[in-house]
Amino acid sequence: MIEHIVLFKFKDETTNEQKEEGMKRLRHLKLELPGILDIQSNHNFSDRSKGYEMGLTVRFTDKAALENYGPSDQHQAVVSYLKSxxxxDTLAVDFEISEEK
Incomplete structure (x- = not known):
């Protein structure tokens, strides 16, 4: 499995309602793209976030699903909305989840 983590930073003018809509659109990708096992997104409440206001985690079945996700039309439409x-800024980390025994 692959874990994809993204942090988002917005202009001061961006409203909470706009960010909520962005998170809704991100979570909806689970219904649109294959290989997504779980997707979560919400507002940050930590004071250690260095200005990043929203977080996203996506768990994929494998690297191929992650590679399909990024350039997909559905994901790019959400990215366009978030930019608009x-x-x-965003900060992303991807790593493979190892199953410890």
């Missing part, structure tokens, strides 16, 4: 509402 004032997304100014």
């Amino acid at each position: 509402i004032g997304m100014v």
Whole structure:
């Protein structure tokens, strides 16, 4: 399995309602793209976030599913929306989940 983590930073003018809509669109990708096992997104509440206001985690079946996700039309439509509402930066980390025995 692959874990994909993204942090988002927005302009001050971006409203919570706009961010909520962005998270809704991100979570909906589970219904649109193959290989997504779980997807979560919400507002940050930590004071250690260095200005990143929203987080996303996506768990994929494998690397091929992750590689399909990024350039897909559905994902790119959400990215376009996030940019249109004032997304100014993202930080992403991807790693393989090992099953310890």
